[in-house]
Amino acid sequence: MFKEHPKGLFALALANTGERFGYYTMLAIFTLFLQAKFGFDTSQTSSYFSWFLGAVYLTPLLGGFLADKWLGYGRTIMIGIIIMFAGYLLLAIPNNDRTFSLIAMVSALALISLGTGLFKGNLQVLVGNLYDDPKYSSKRDLAFSLFYMCINIGAFFAPSAAEWITNYSLSQYHMVYDAHIPALAHQLLNGTISTDGLAQLTALAAEQGTKLPLADFSSLYIEKLSAAYNYGFGIACISLVISIAIFVVFKRTYKHADYNANKPTATSHVEELTPKQTRERIFALLMVFAVVVFFWMSFHQNGLTMTFFARDYTTGSVSGLDRIGFSLVSMVLLIAVVYSITNIFQSKTGKGKAISGLFLAASLGAIALVYAHMEPSIKITPQIFQQFNPFFVIVLTPLFVGLFSWLAKKKKEPSAPRKISFGMVIAAAGFALLAFGSIGLLSPSDLKASGGVSPMLVSPDWLISTYLVLTFAELFLSPMGISFVSRVAPPKYKGLMMGGWFGATALGNKLTGVIGDLWGGMELWMVWGVLVLCCLVSAIFMFAMLKKLETITK
DSSP, X not given: OOTTOOHHHHHHHHHHHHHXXXXXXXXXXXXXXXXXXXXXXXXXXXXXXXXXXXXXXXXXXXXXXXXXXXXXXXXXXXXXXXXXXXXXXXXXXXXXXXXXXXXXXXXXXXXXHHHHHHHHHHHHHHHHHHTTSTTTGGGHHHHHXXXXXXXXXXXXXXXXXXXXXXXXXXXXXXXXXXXXXXXXXXXXXXXXXXXXXHHXXXXXXXXXXXXXXXXXXXXXXXXXXXXXHHHHHHHHHHHHHHHHHHXXXXXXXXXXXXXXXXXXXXXXXXXXXXXXXXXXXXXXXXXXXXXXXXXXXXXXXXXXXXXXHHHHHBOSEEEGGGGGGGOHHHHHHHHHHHHHHHHHHHOOSHHHHHHHHHHHHHHHHHHHHXXXXXXXXXXXXXXXXXXXXXXXXHHHHHHHHHHHHHHHHTTOOOOHHHHHHHHHHHHHHHHHHXXXXXXXXXXXXXXXXXTSOOSOOBOTHHHHHHHHHHHHHHHHHHHHHHHHHHHXXXXXXXXXXXXXXXXXXXHHHHHHHHHXXXXXXXXXXXXXXXXXXXXXXXXXXXXXXXXXXXHHTO
C-alpha cells in the first residue's frame, strides 16, 4: 500500500497532518466555545460556524489563483502557514472583556480562513503534480487515499487533545465539565432562566462542590471554561510549527513538483489541451462541484447539529464495551490491530507474516489489559464524538485501497464520478439511521422550554454508527474527488480548479447553517430527514450525468 510512491508524498502528507491536527482541535470545541463564552443561541452559533467553514473552503480559490499566476505553490503554502499561526495565536489568548474577545475572535477566524486558503489547496496540487510523472500516474487515486488518511490521523487525535486540555484546565479550579451548565449559567446571568432551569442549575452547581452564590459560580464557570477552550486553540499554534518544520526540512523531496503551466521545470509533465477539451473538462468539474456541495452541507453537521445532539440528547457517560471507543489508548491499539491484519495478507514472506501476527497478538493483549483496568463508567464530552470519523477513515482506508486495487486489476474499478454517486447514497443512509434513533426525542425548542435537560438520553452508539456510515460515504467521495480534480483540471487552471473543489465545499459549509436554523421547533428526525433528501436528490442528479462525465474524462 505504501510502496512505490515518491518520497514527496509522505513529506507533504505529514506537513498536512500537523496542520489538520490543529484545525480539528479548534473545530472540535468551536461551537461549544461560542455558546460558553458569548452565550450565543443555536441560530447565532450556526451563523458563525457556517460563515467560518464557508470562508475556510472558499479562500482556496484565491490561493489557487495566486499560486497559478504569480507566487507558485510552495511560496503560497509558506505564507498561508504564517498567516494561520497568527490567527490561532490570537484565538488562544483568554480575555474577559466581551467586546474585545468578540473582535479578536472574528479577526482570528478571518486570518485562519485566509491562511488555510493559501495552504490547503496548493498543498494538494503539489501532491497531484508528483503523479503527473508517467512513472507514478497509475497510483494517483491510491496516493490521495493515503494523503487523506494522513489528514485524518491529525483529526483523530484532535478531539482527545481538546477534551484533555478542557478537563485539565477546569480541574485546576476544582471543577469538572458538565455540558448543561454554560447555557443555564448564561440564562441566570441575563435573567431569562425558567423555574425548572434554576432548579437544574442549583443541583448541577451542588455537584461541583461549590460554596459560592449561584450567580458567582455561574460567572466563574463560564470564565474558566472559556479559558480552557482558549488553551485548546493554542494547540494549533504548536502543530503549525511542526508542519512548517516538516515542509521546510523535506523540501528536496517535492521541490521538482513545484511547477505550473506558466513556470514549467525541466522534469515537469504539462499536458497540452485544445480549447474544446479545456471547456469540457471544466464543465465536468463544475458538475462534480455542484453535487459535493450537498455532501459537505450534510457531512459537516459533525461540528454543529451533531455536536448539539451529542451534548443535549446523548448520555454523558459510558460503560461496558462502549468504553473502548472512548479510550484513546484502546483506539490506537485497534488501529494497530487493523494494520497488523492488513500486513498479514500483504506480506510476501513467512517472516513478514509472522512478525505481523505477533504484533496483532500483542495489540489484542494490550487492549484486553487496558479494558480490564478501565473505570466502570467513563464520563464523555460532546466534542469527543468527532474522533470517530477520522478513526474510521484510518481503519477503513486499507480496505478501500485493497478493494479498488483489486477492481482495477479486474478492470472493473468504478470511475470517480460513479464513486461520488455511490457516496451520496451512502450518506443518505447514514442520516436515515440517525433519524430513526431520534424518534421520540423532544424537539430542541421543547427541550429548552422544559429547562434544557432532556428526560430521555440515547446511547452513544447511534452517533457512532452514523459516523461509521458517513465515513464509508466520505471514502467513496472525498479522496476520489480530490484525485479527480488533480487528474482532470486543465494545466493552466490546476490551482484554480483545486480551489473550485474547496469552493464547492465552502458553499456546502455555509449551507450547514440552514440545517442549524432548523434546530428549533422541527422534530429531530425531520431535521435529519432533510439531509437524507438532499443527499438522495444529489445522487440522482449525479447518476443522470454519469455517461457524459465518464465520456469527457476518459
